Amino acid sequence: KAGVTQTPRYLIKTRGQQVTLSCSPISGHRSVSWYQQTPGQGLQFLFEYFSETQRNKGNFPGRFSGRQFSNSRSEMNVSTLELGDSALYLCASSAPSYEQYFGPGTRLTVT
């Protein structure tokens, strides 16, 4: 069974730009969550989607948004990028039995 895949793996953007990251969950997983990992703040929850609906949301500004498609694939978007948005963005999908599996992440660098 293929794991969680994320594209792109690396991205460099300029302040003020926007970015879209993509996540394909494990086949059969309907819940997709996004996390931001930085050296300063550690791993922080962004949001969770289930059946195309946002089910949970973390404490991030509205510049961070996401969506989920009918095939459970998910995208997250960050608008008006700031230097502090540089991070590893991780996607996780969850099995019906609760286990949550992470992808390799997208490394975003904002210059």
Place this chain on the structure above:
Amino acid sequence: GESVGLHLPTLSVQEGDNSIINCAYSNSASDYFIWYKQESGKGPQFIIDIRSNMDKRQGQRVTVLLNKTVKHLSLQIAATQPGDSAVYFCAENISGAGSYQLTFGKGTKLSVIP
């Protein structure tokens, strides 16, 4: 203000010894707990989980203990191997009701001395 990198606690163990990594969680209503291992340049890897109605769960070479009274979680790794070197995170699910909102601990760096 300027962000400061997290100073991870470090645990150094001799190859073959047992390792114990501890974690305090914050929300007494959390119903599900997970331990993850993260190697450099990779996403967190699921190790073992435990639900709040249990106090112990065993996997292959790993055991998780949950003490709800003091809100404490521990991960025991038996016969630690060099491949176990990584950062270990505990996570609690604060959402409940089958949905997910994991809060992660700061992590512990495990170094295995060959």
